[in-house]
Amino acid sequence: MQISKYKAKTISDAISMVKNELGQDAIILSSRKIKEGANGHLFEISAISSGADIINNSSGQYEDVKSELMNIKEMIYILNHSEGITDRLIMKPETLSIYAKLLRNGFNEHYARAFLEKGGAFSNGSSNNLKKIRTETIKAITEIIGIYKPFENTNGVQTVTAMIGTTGVGKTTTIAKLAAQLVLKSKKKVGLISVDSYRIGAIEQLKTYANILGIPCFPAFNRKDLIAAIKRLKNMDVVIIDTAGQSQYDEKRIEELKNIMTEDLKIHSHLLLNAATSEEEMNKTAINFSPLKFKSYIFTKLDESEKYGSIINQLMKKQLPISYLTTGQNVPDDIEEASKNKIAKLLLNKN
Numbered sequence: 183m184q185i186s187k188y189k190a191k192t193i194s195d196a197i198s199m200v201k202n203e204l205g206q207d208a209i210i211l212s213s214r215k216i217k218e219g220a221n222g223h224l225f226e227i228s229a230i231s232s233g234a235d236i237i238n239n240s241s242g243q244y245e246d247v248k249s250e251l252m253n254i255k256e257m258i259y260i261l262n263h264s265e266g267i268t269d270r271l272i273m274k275p276e277t278l279s280i281y282a283k284l285l286r287n288g289f290n291e292h293y294a295r296a297f298l299e300k301g302g303a304f305s306n307g308s309s310n311n312l313k314k315i316r317t318e319t320i321k322a323i324t325e326i327i328g329i330y331k332p333f334e335n336t337n338g339v340q341t342v343t344a345m346i347g348t349t350g351v352g353k354t355t356t357i358a359k360l361a362a363q364l365v366l367k368s369k370k371k372v373g374l375i376s377v378d379s380y381r382i383g384a385i386e387q388l389k390t391y392a393n394i395l396g397i398p399c400f401p402a403f404n405r406k407d408l409i410a411a412i413k414r415l416k417n418m419d420v421v422i423i424d425t426a427g428q429s430q431y432d433e434k435r436i437e438e439l440k441n442i443m444t445e446d447l448k449i450h451s452h453l454l455l456n457a458a459t460s461e462e463e464m465n466k467t468a469i470n471f472s473p474l475k476f477k478s479y480i481f482t483k484l485d486e487s488e489k490y491g492s493i494i495n496q497l498m499k500k501q502l503p504i505s506y507l508t509t510g511q512n513v514p515d516d517i518e519e520a521s522k523n524k525i526a527k528l529l530l531n532k533n
């Protein structure tokens with residue numbers, strides 16, 4: 183195995199030299215900053231070509247070495263895509279590993295950098311305090327997470343909420359979970375309304391849950407029906423309105439829903455977003471549903487998502503509190519009240 187060393191004024195130049203000589207798949211073994219007299223600092227990289235026979239199958243440590251190499255390869259990829267902060271990242275391995283974790287978890291690159299910056303990762307003299315950088319970065323992330331509890335401390339005032347969101351995001355299932363918990367655990371009187379003028383039989387799914395719980399459930403096809411239904415449920419502590427799934431691109435239908443759930447009815451809407459959807463799609467959904475002035479986000483299907491950075495990306499674009507997280511198809515168990523701790527854990531548990 184031939185280890186080659188490359189020196190250059192910047193890390194990017196040194197990486198380019200490695201690639202030119204050893205190929206795109208070269209493996210970087212180490213990097214360091216060295217002092218070079220009057221010329222100032224230089225970076226030195228030790229590397230080998232990817233074909234080098236450094237893995238001895240019979241050593242018993244094959245898997246460890248392989249996974250280490252995968253990590254290094256990923257780090258090189260990240261460094262190559264970190265224009266502007268490559269030098270700073272490579273000199274602080276701990277910072278690089280937090281950065282990699284955030285990117286792997288779906289954080290938008292710019293936000294990941296901003297959080298690291300806020301965590302003091304790039305300020306002078308902080309290199310000796312890497313644990314602090316990690317703690318401060320996590321703090322910077324959790325600071326932007328707000329929590330909303332739609333059904334807490336209503337002091338006898340009726341809460342009327344509506345679940346809105348795209349088709350199939352989990353509105354009806356989430357309402358069933360919430361209604362069950364409110365009825366069974368919090369001993370609240372709950373009534374349901376289905377506002378769905380598009381699908382014949384749309385109310386059946388909701389009614390099935392309502393029947394199991396022994397709570398009232400009414401359909402409403404227009405504003406007049408809705409007002410009448412709310413009136414019939416005036417003795418309930420909580421009214422939850424299910425809405426027809428809208429395509430996030432169908433602005434006309436979102437406008438129609440706005441004309442049914444008019445502002446004077448003081449309905450608190452909550453937008454459900456599938457945690458697995460792309461950053462762009464999620465944001466487009468939030469923008470297009472914004473005429474309904476929703477009060478919080480509910481992130482659904484966390485169990486189907488491998489990345490949770492999208493939650494933070496969305497908060498960075500439109501900052502609103504989070505009320506619930508849903509984690510599976512089981513009614514009523516697969517729902518959790520949102521909490522900063524829970525979300526921070528989700529975000530940083532990735533290897």
Ligand SMILES: Nc1nc2c(ncn2[C@@H]2O[C@H](COP(=O)(O)OP(=O)(O)OP(=O)(O)O)[C@@H](O)[C@H]2O)c(=O)[nH]1
Nearest residue numbers: 349350351352353354355427482483508509510511
């Ligand atoms: N894996 C998983 N599936 C879920 C979750 N929440 C809902 N679902 C499933 O997603 C599918 C659609 O759920 P619904 O509650 O009918 O969705 P909806 O938003 O009411 O759909 P429309 O009324 O058609 O707009 C069902 O199969 C649910 O069981 C969740 O947290 N995780």
Ligand SMILES: [Mg+2]
Nearest residue numbers: 353354425427
């Ligand atoms: Mg539904």
